[in-house]
Amino acid sequence: MLRILNKIRKIGIVTEPVAAEPSLEALGIEVKRRVGRRMRGSFAIRAVDAGSCNGCELEVHALNNPFYDVERFGVHFVASPRHADALLVTGPVSRHMAAALQRTYAATPAPKWVIAVGDCAVGGGEFGCSYASLGGVDKVVPVDIVIPGCPPTPTALLRGLLELLKADS
Amino acid sequence: MIRFEWLSELLARCEDEHVLVRHGSATQLALVHLLDIDHEDWGSFAAVAHAYGCRWSAVWADQVDSGLFNLNACFEYRGDYLVVRAGVDLRQPVLPSQTPWFPAANRPERHVQDMFGIVFSDHPDARRWTRHQAWSEGHYPLRRDFPAEGDRGGEICAPDADYPFFQVQGTGVYEIPVGPVHAGIIEPGHFRFQALGETVLNLEERLGYVHKGIEKIAEGRDAAGLARLAGRVCGDSSVAHAWAACMAMERAARCSVPPRALHLRAVLVERERIANHLGDIGAVCNDVGFAFAHYQFGRLRETWQRVNGQVFGHRLLMDCVIPGGVSRDLDAAQLDALKASHAELGGELEELSPIVDYHPSLEDRLLGTGVLTPETAALLGTVGYVGKASGRDYDLRRDHAYAPYHRLQVESPVFREGDVAARLRVRTHEIGHSLALIQQLLDTLPEGETALPWQPPASGAEGLGLLEGWRGEVLCYVRFGDAGKVARFFPRDPSWLIWPALEQLIHGNIVPDFPVCNKSVNASYSGHDL
Numbered sequence: 001m002l003r004i005l006n007k008i009r010k011i012g013i014v015t016e017p018v019a020a021e022p023s024l025e026a027l028g029i030e031v032k033r034r035v036g037r038r039m040r041g042s043f044a045i046r047a048v049d050a051g052s053c054n055g056c057e058l059e060v061h062a063l064n065n066p067f068y069d070v071e072r073f074g075v076h077f078v079a080s081p082r083h084a085d086a087l088l089v090t091g092p093v094s095r096h097m098a099a100a101l102q103r104t105y106a107a108t109p110a111p112k113w114v115i116a117v118g119d120c121a122v123g124g125g126e127f128g129c130s131y132a133s134l135g136g137v138d139k140v141v142p143v144d145i146v147i148p149g150c151p152p153t154p155t156a157l158l159r160g161l162l163e164l165l166k167a168d169s
Numbered sequence: 170m171i172r173f174e175w176l177s178e179l180l181a182r183c184e185d186e187h188v189l190v191r192h193g194s195a196t197q198l199a200l201v202h203l204l205d206i207d208h209e210d211w212g213s214f215a216a217v218a219h220a221y222g223c224r225w226s227a228v229w230a231d232q233v234d235s236g237l238f239n240l241n242a243c244f245e246y247r248g249d250y251l252v253v254r255a256g257v258d259l260r261q262p263v264l265p266s267q268t269p270w271f272p273a274a275n276r277p278e279r280h281v282q283d284m285f286g287i288v289f290s291d292h293p294d295a296r297r298w299t300r301h302q303a304w305s306e307g308h309y310p311l312r313r314d315f316p317a318e319g320d321r322g323g324e325i326c327a328p329d330a331d332y333p334f335f336q337v338q339g340t341g342v343y344e345i346p347v348g349p350v351h352a353g354i355i356e357p358g359h360f361r362f363q364a365l366g367e368t369v370l371n372l373e374e375r376l377g378y379v380h381k382g383i384e385k386i387a388e389g390r391d392a393a394g395l396a397r398l399a400g401r402v403c404g405d406s407s408v409a410h411a412w413a414a415c416m417a418m419e420r421a422a423r424c425s426v427p428p429r430a431l432h433l434r435a436v437l438v439e440r441e442r443i444a445n446h447l448g449d450i451g452a453v454c455n456d457v458g459f460a461f462a463h464y465q466f467g468r469l470r471e472t473w474q475r476v477n478g479q480v481f482g483h484r485l486l487m488d489c490v491i492p493g494g495v496s497r498d499l500d501a502a503q504l505d506a507l508k509a510s511h512a513e514l515g516g517e518l519e520e521l522s523p524i525v526d527y528h529p530s531l532e533d534r535l536l537g538t539g540v541l542t543p544e545t546a547a548l549l550g551t552v553g554y555v556g557k558a559s560g561r562d563y564d565l566r567r568d569h570a571y572a573p574y575h576r577l578q579v580e581s582p583v584f585r586e587g588d589v590a591a592r593l594r595v596r597t598h599e600i601g602h603s604l605a606l607i608q609q610l611l612d613t614l615p616e617g618e619t620a621l622p623w624q625p626p627a628s629g630a631e632g633l634g635l636l637e638g639w640r641g642e643v644l645c646y647v648r649f650g651d652a653g654k655v656a657r658f659f660p661r662d663p664s665w666l667i668w669p670a671l672e673q674l675i676h677g678n679i680v681p682d683f684p685v686c687n688k689s690v691n692a693s694y695s696g697h698d699l
């Protein structure tokens with residue numbers, strides 16, 4: 001226990017701002033303001049991997065690490081589409097996942113947003129369209145905003161979320 | 170050690186069992202021995218290999234002309250690899266299965282069946298595997314006459330509702346279907362549990378949801394395009410797959426890679442291993458509510474990825490490995506940055522590893538949880554950290570010593586307990602070993618080129634890449650067609666060999682421990698579904 005407490009004391013708080021990402025704090029505060037105003041303080045996202053290589057998932061995960069810690073801006077990932085304000089969809093939509101994606105979309109209460117994350121989700125990316133892949137997410141459900149990148153960095157993800165929250169407000 | 174000194178004995182056994190080996194070559198698939206056999210002997214060869222003590226590694230088919238498939242299976246013995254090949258007539262594509270001898274062949278053979286329409290006559294489980302409803306029964310995507318775009322346009326196909334799952338019946342037995350969409354930020358797949366009270370009686374995995382047609386869309390790509398695609402077979406193993414694909418292409422083209430590039434590739438693949446281990450150690454701890462370790466290891470992973478971004482230009486190291494070498498050289502400042510990052514992590518782990526290794530509440534949840542016995546692991550031919558935690562002392566970096574590891578001192582941990590704690594311990598030990606390897610690699614970093622210009626090989630040239638990725642043995646087969654274009658690409662992620670272990674190790678555990686068991690195995694969906 002002592003070792004744990006010592007480590008905690010020594011590391012302190014690493015949550016940004018740190019030198020590497022000077023804009024993150026400002027970006028986050030802006031997100032938080034918008035979440036506060038538009039979403040009454042809480043923006044719930046349900047992540048759906050519709051065929052990704054798992055690269056995008058790793059970076060979406062990173063949003064929750066202590067450096068980015070998006071929960072402090074009011075953004076949190078939820079376990080059910082029924083609790084979600086938005087779906088964050090990664091990957092080209094594989095044909096084997098298309099129906100599951102549609103159903104997840106249907107299970108999300110309106111009004112809802114769809115965020116297509118990664119080059120694959122935007123337009124098929126490296127996998128394109130084939131007998132097994134339908135290509136971009138918009139082939140299956142309406143998309144409100146795209147966040148390109150292969151995969152997009154956590155900062156790019158946060159920027160994308162902010163843009164969504166700013167749109168038509 | 171002399172390579173392949175055992176082969177003549179195996180061949181003698183084949184003769185005893187009347188398995189006719191028509192032709193053998195040590196050069197055609199260099200570093201691997203290739204044996205041509207008759208398709209009728211497909212099962213009997215497996216029987217001989219099994220009795221001899223070989224490990225089954227992979228099976229893949231390849232349509233070489235309009236009426237003929239080549240079917241290949243790869244076996245390993247004492248770090249040497251053997252590929253057996255049989256021609257299979259397209260009009261009569263039936264042959265015996267190897268699954269009765271090697272359970273590991275079960276799903277891979279069903280993948281071949283779904284993709285090529287090759288039938289393994291005595292396969293114990295004839296159900297489809299990779300195919301859901303994206304293409305019809307009787308159509309085979311990897312045959313030449315199947316168009317890459319398919320025949321369904323933009324149609325959204327029905328969910329795969331009628332897959333015949335195994336049933337367990339009895340008083341009080343109930344079923345829990347989970348997925349494909351899971352509660353966390355993870356890949357999709359389906360798990361079907363039968364439970365009695367809290368105890369899992371049976372788990373059946375159903376995968377294939379993220380099948381993206383990777384093998385098909387690889388056809389016609391040039392070497393650079395294939396390396397890019399290989400780097401996305403499985404996003405957490407981008408370096409391993411890109412390197413395996415480049416290794417296969419370079420062997421096909423008889424192209425040598427500059428020593429400096431080989432060292433940098435190994436640095437990349439070890440950095441990939443460490444990043445994933447850091448993330449997973451944190452995630453396993455999180456699954457049993459030990460938030461401290463989750464945050465600490467999450468922090469280490471993020472710092473690590475940032476250095477990746479600064480030094481190699483990509484946080485997940487994608488597209489760093491290219492045919493003929495690596496895409497960027499490192500200057501003195503970057504090398505210093507790398508060394509600093511290794512020293513820093515080493516220091517951190519000195520403090521954190523003992524906490525994770527000896528924390529009573531972690532021990533309480535992880536010791537004895539999700540046990541894969543050494544016997545089951547041997548039966549399944551399990552590789553990587555899942556195998557190493559269950560007595561399987563195998564690591565290609567040491568036992569199949571390929572460049573640049575052949576010059577290095579490679580250590581690999583092994584335990585016999587087979588529980589979640591042992592798998593975690595393999596990870597912490599491997600991080601330490603990888604740091605030591607990286608230090609050796611950088612200390613002896615050769616001067617010179619980092620890539621040679623790519624020269625496409627002649628049509629028909631083929632190569633097999635084999636290496637140890639962070640999950641275990643990665644295999645990749647490439648055959649070139651005309652004009653330097655890829656005619657066949659088959660990446661075999663180690664996940665094929667570790668997914669079946671999860672079904673076994675969960676028996677008798679309680680349902681709420683499934684997430685931590687699953688995370689401790691962490692097989693890839695994308696790398697498996699292709």
Ligand code: SF4
Pocket residue numbers: 051052053054055056090091092117118119120121125126149150151401404
């Ligand atoms: S965009 Fe890149 S990282 Fe994301 S799923 Fe596609 S290939 Fe993987």
